Amino acid sequence: MILSRFWYAVLALALGAAAFILLIAVQQFNRAGNRAMGESLTADSSAVEWYLKDDARRRASALVPIAVNPELRSNLAKSSGEAKVSREVQSKATAALKKSAAELPPELKFDAMWAVDAQGRVIGAIDEVTGANNSEWELGGFSVVADALHGWIRDDSWVWKGRIYRVVARPVEQELNGEPVGAIVAVKIVNDEFARAVSKRTNTAVGFYAENQRVASGAPEGFDKSNLDSITQDLKYLEGNKDYEEKGRTEVRVLNESMGVVYARFPGEAWDLGAGYAVGRLAVRMDTPMDFLWKADNTDKSAVTKSPVFFAVIGGVVLALILGLLFSYFEHTKPLRTFMDQTVLLAKGKLDVLAPSKFSGAYKKLAADINDGMEKIAEKGGVPRKAANLEQVLGPMPSQPAMSAFSLPGEAPPSSGPVISATASSGPRGLPKVPPRAAAATPAPAAPPAIEPEAAPPEPSAARRPPPPKRPAAPPAAPQVPTAAADVQVAEASQIQPLDQLTGGPADAFDEMADWRKVYEEFLALKEQCGEPTANLTFEKFKGTLQRNKDALVARHNCTRVKFTVYVKEGKAALKASPAK
């Protein structure tokens, strides 16, 4: 039992530990997931930043062929020196601009492009997006244009009417090492097409926002772009965010526990106008330990089943199962089976008492309690079950609960014949008196001589408590021998005693045939005393009965002699056979 209980405790502890570890694992997984997501988002944000810078550089480089266009340069130079821009110059400059812009590679096409003179006035324009009156417009106030007009190449970001423009500008020089005569300014609108290009190149989900609205977004395959809509409601968080205002980038924010977001400000004028971009990643989160199972795909399961750890776990489980079964068998099933076997033997009469030493645990006490119960029943004289069981098993039995019995052959068992028992008078030691059976238990057999056994010593295994009255095991081969006149009941003593003790004289002087003759005479006398018929009981028949009983006892007990004595049992003459050596 102790192993089973220990095993149950171990299993309970293991189960509790597993549950606790799983809960810890959920928290740790979520924390690690958030940290990894944060690192990934920071990398994503940096990747977008680098892409924007690289894109701006490539676009600025793409303006070189336009800036060196001779016609454009000459018209810009001409315009820069005049107080008023002529229509002719504007027309020529615009034509030259369009011609050069048409040669740009498709991925570097601009949405609008202007050629400005040294005063910042628009001389040529390709513009169908801003709605500006380009014939009277100028751009000289913007720092990116001013930089270009002072010999600098750079980018910028504008926000006009809620739309973000990526701007690049580079100077136009008429002569080497001279002053710029103008600049080329080009813009690319940040729209979904632009965002998709950013997303494709950086493999990020990115959304651009301006004036508290999302203006464009792009996401890699598998990422639902509508998730980026939630950034619109979160933009108010950016107000007063120290990291965002000072560093231009926020820490990771988790929106609706489903998506992590990092916001970054757009460089350029857009920086001050609240425009920026957000990169997002779906949060991999486990709400419960079961999510580990539900959210696992076939790849996960395949990887686990191929892992050596998996086989170790399976081996551990099998080992635990075997151990549990073994513990259960040895501590529950086997003792129970032993107990059941013993009780079956007890029920069949093959055992007189249950031996507690054969049992373990609770069965030991159970056996002792059963023994006590049987003892008390015996003391009260209530042994109907014993007679009924033995009769069921062995057939008609003498009424002695602790003895086996058989009848002499050839003697018809009269249903109501008297039984003459040779009691204390038949021997000097006397035989223990067994309480008589209840009258209703068995009908009286046809007066066979009853042979009672000697008093048996107490069962050694039941020494720790007073033994119940000795009930010799029913002799499995106890013959029931019918006689011609009356039954001769022979009871068997189970213990072998020295012959001299049984006869009261020296063993070597014992004459068996004379003794049998004497017993025969005593038996007849006792039968007559009990009023039993004796006409048909000849010595020869009597002797044959005794011989068969003797042979049986010798074979069973490996003894050399058998001493028969007569006594009265329940008003009838009976014989008792005692094995001797």
Place this chain on the structure above:
Amino acid sequence: MVGKKSRFAAVLALLLLPSLAYGAAAVTVKGRLAGTQKLLNPVWNEAKDPASHSYSFREPSVTTRLEARTLTAQIEKEVAIVAVSDAGGGTVKGNMVLIGGRAVPSTLVITQGQSVQIENKDPFPHRLYDTGNKGLQVGDTPPTKARTWAPPGPGKYEIRDQAAPSLRAWIVVEPKAMNVAYPDRKGEFAIDLEPGKYKLRAYHNGDMVGKELDLVVNPAPAEQPLKSPLLVADEPKKDEKK
């Protein structure tokens, strides 16, 4: 005869009087600015600082002359030349145009009590306000529209735009201002003044720069060049010259 002569003289006098009067007010003083290369545009120079996050990359064009890379002021749009007189009494109005990410002129000088009309010629709305919170509340100025504002009193008012960080302008209310002129790209200017004594000042970024130039405008000739340029920046010290 006498009657005829006197009538003729009276008619001649009536004809000549306006022309004399007009000629007295239309004296044009021509001059030029000196030291303009030292005037820097504050917006552009702030923007070039990497800490301003105004760009993701900024690099010089190797084919541009080094001196040209300095972000000097565009004086024709940023410098105002003001003639002031102790006598006062002048009336100087001013208009400002929002175009190309800036206000032109970026420094506007008016006399007290005058209002300023600000017109938007950009294709996007501007949201102007004065940084001193002295009366110009934040308000949209849509494209092709204008708003008018009368500064409450003498002083300098800095105007900014919530929609265009590059826009920065100043309105100077100078009670003694008699007239205002703006130079061309070369720094040359012409200002019409009545004969009298003036001080000529240059304003940049809302502040007077350089040194005042005493000016005496004679009734004739109609165009009177300045004998010396109007300095808009302090002359470099001798040590600096070395």
